[in-house]
Amino acid sequence: MKSIVTGGAGFIGSHLVDLLIKHNHHVVVLDDFSTGRPENLKHMDGDVELCECNLAEQGNWVNLFHGVDWVFHLAALADIVPSIQQPQAYFQSNVDGTFNVIQASVGAGIKRFVYAASSSCYGIPAVYPTPETADIRPQYPYALTKRLGEELVLHWANVYQLPALSLRFFNVYGPRSRTSGTYGAVFGVFLAQKLNNQPYTIVGDGTQTRDFTYVTDIASALFTAASSDRTGEIYNVGSGQTVSVNRLVELLGGESVHIPKRPGEPDCTFADISKIKADLGWHPQVPIEKGVAEVIQNIDYWRHAPVWTPDTIAGATKDWFKYLSNSPS
Numbered sequence: 546m547k548s549i550v551t552g553g554a555g556f557i558g559s560h561l562v563d564l565l566i567k568h569n570h571h572v573v574v575l576d577d578f579s580t581g582r583p584e585n586l587k588h589m590d591g592d593v594e595l596c597e598c599n600l601a602e603q604g605n606w607v608n609l610f611h612g613v614d615w616v617f618h619l620a621a622l623a624d625i626v627p628s629i630q631q632p633q634a635y636f637q638s639n640v641d642g643t644f645n646v647i648q649a650s651v652g653a654g655i656k657r658f659v660y661a662a663s664s665s666c667y668g669i670p671a672v673y674p675t676p677e678t679a680d681i682r683p684q685y686p687y688a689l690t691k692r693l694g695e696e697l698v699l700h701w702a703n704v705y706q707l708p709a710l711s712l713r714f715f716n717v718y719g720p721r722s723r724t725s726g727t728y729g730a731v732f733g734v735f736l737a738q739k740l741n742n743q744p745y746t747i748v749g750d751g752t753q754t755r756d757f758t759y760v761t762d763i764a765s766a767l768f769t770a771a772s773s774d775r776t777g778e779i780y781n782v783g784s785g786q787t788v789s790v791n792r793l794v795e796l797l798g799g800e801s802v803h804i805p806k807r808p809g810e811p812d813c814t815f816a817d818i819s820k821i822k823a824d825l826g827w828h829p830q831v832p833i834e835k836g837v838a839e840v841i842q843n844i845d846y847w848r849h850a851p852v853w854t855p856d857t858i859a860g861a862t863k864d865w866f867k868y869l870s871n872s873p874s
Contacts, residue, residue, distance in 0.1 A: 547612060547614050548570045548617065549572075549573045549609065549610065549613050549616045550572060550575070550617045551576070551642075551646055552620030553574030553595075553619070554574055555576065555619065556580075557714075557717060557764065558576070558585075558620075559721055560760045561763075561764040561768070562574060563589070563764070564761075570615075573593075573596065573609050574594070574596065575596050576595070576596075576620065577597060577599050579622065580623065583595075594609075599642075600646055601637040601641040610649045613653060614655065615657045615658075617659050618646050618647075621638060621639045621642070621661070621691065621694070623723070625687055626865050628686035628690070629868050635686050635687060635690045636686075636693075640694055643660070647701045647709075651707055655708075658698070659710050659712060659770045659771050661712060662692070662694070662714070662779070663692075664716075664783075664814060665683065665688035665691065667680070668680075668683055668809070669811045670811065673787075674816055674818075675814075675816060676817040677781055685868075695779070703777060710775055710778050710779075711778070711779045712779075713779060713780070713781050714782050715756035715757075715758050715783040715784070715816045716814055717760055718732040718760065718840065719761065728851075728853060728858060728862065731755070731793070732840065734853050735793070735794070735797055736844055739798075740845075743854070744802045745799060746853060747803050748804055751789060751801070751803070754787040755790065755793075755813075755814050756784050756787050758782060758816075759839075762782070762831050766821065766827050769826070769827045775824060780821040781816040781821060782816065782827075786832075788833050792833075804855050807862065807866065808869040808870045809865075
């Protein structure tokens, strides 16, 4: 078997590459290293064919799709604040890039295509746990561009018979998560603070809950989806539970401070995963306690990550408050 993983040097992508190699796949990674890190693939030297390229632009990378069985499209720009500040870059990466990848896939006649979608498309849901049929309410450009990419994939599945599925991920965490200078996911922020003996910056009162899903469970869902014969379907991928930020702080251990609650953020994320369980037989395997323990064991990965304080977070999120304060909730 031969597989392409776009964004394969990134957080989720590199764990998927691990799993594919374990199943004796020849893996081709396409990445521009805007958020991915070559170090994430270092332990796989010789097992991975790596192509540095910009998927939003046509190039010779298209030729790598010939003879490929499975394509996993994970490459994307992430995080909320930069998407507000740079909507064009996000559109080019997450929409134009997706268009180019599905066109290359159709042209090469690939056998399976799996798109990494985002639960952020639900915005602030009306129903918990949230099913795939919930209203689509993106609150910021990142969420919108990931949803537009998903619509492209599903449309190509319908019109051009691209054998594709879309998986909507909920709050992924684990080793190798992003350590860029961007203020973003809570785990990366908290781990850098823990390493530097700084208090955890809890948004609001910390009672908000998140469906924290361990990265190897995400990789397993991607592999399971590609192994199935389903097409044109959307599946939520979550942990089967929802955990408060206060509980996360308790598991990590340490002092905390509180910062203002932000507009456009749900009080809860909680995936209804009954569909993927029933259709694909996939189940999450890693409870939050085990996942956090694994992350702490690998905490040195965040040694050079920025250490956020209430003041620097206020500066980094000022556009968040400026543009999203009037968002519908």
